[in-house]
Amino acid sequence: MERMFVTISAHPAACAAGLLGMFCLAVFPLFRSRQAMLLIYICNNFAFILHYGLLQNWTAAAMNLVLALQTVIALHIAAARYRWVYYALMPVLAAMVAATWAGTPSLLAGMAAMFSTFGRMQRGEFPLRLLMLMAMPFWVAHDILVASMPGLIADLLSIATGLVMLYRRCLRETAGTYTLRRAAGF
Numbered sequence: 001m002e003r004m005f006v007t008i009s010a011h012p013a014a015c016a017a018g019l020l021g022m023f024c025l026a027v028f029p030l031f032r033s034r035q036a037m038l039l040i041y042i043c044n045n046f047a048f049i050l051h052y053g054l055l056q057n058w059t060a061a062a063m064n065l066v067l068a069l070q071t072v073i074a075l076h077i078a079a080a081r082y083r084w085v086y087y088a089l090m091p092v093l094a095a096m097v098a099a100t101w102a103g104t105p106s107l108l109a110g111m112a113a114m115f116s117t118f119g120r121m122q123r124g125e126f127p128l129r130l131l132m133l134m135a136m137p138f139w140v141a142h143d144i145l146v147a148s149m150p151g152l153i154a155d156l157l158s159i160a161t162g163l164v165m166l167y168r169r170c171l172r173e174t175a176g177t178y179t180l181r182r183a184a185g186f
Helices: 002-010 012-030 034-054 058-076 085-099 104-119 127-143 151-185
Strands: none
Touching: 002 012, 002 151, 012 034, 012 127, 012 151, 034 058, 034 127, 034 151, 058 085, 058 104, 085 104, 104 127, 127 151
16 A cells, blocks of 8 residues: 555656546446446546556556547447457457566456456447456456556446446346236236
């Protein structure tokens, strides 16, 4: 934790960019539509490109750049027949991890980006939420290792809001199922 405070005081501009990214990452799961979630997520990516770049954490910056590109693509092509674009970007993710390799943090950033990529490939809101949530533990571990407090806080807030939104969605579905079963006499 002390290392995180040292990083904040040594890199205030990186901290400011991280705070913007933190806000965007924390609130994106609150939006109900896939389109709105992805628009806010782009803001998160650009803020964290700047944050990690200022910290010279090039793998995380590169992963956020590719994720931003994927998000822009996801906003414009929702048809399943265009999934090949996401598959084509997978080797780009791997190449960027290799080119910016810095050990375990690079592996963790790459794994997080992979889950986020699979999330963006989904047309529905539920699988998108679930896969984006699965990326977060990798970012948590990454941000602990690279001493990024804004990143860590953003990840934890995103996990919390993501879990709440999934829970609320499951409650809505359960309530609907219960109502249907009750109406049918089961």
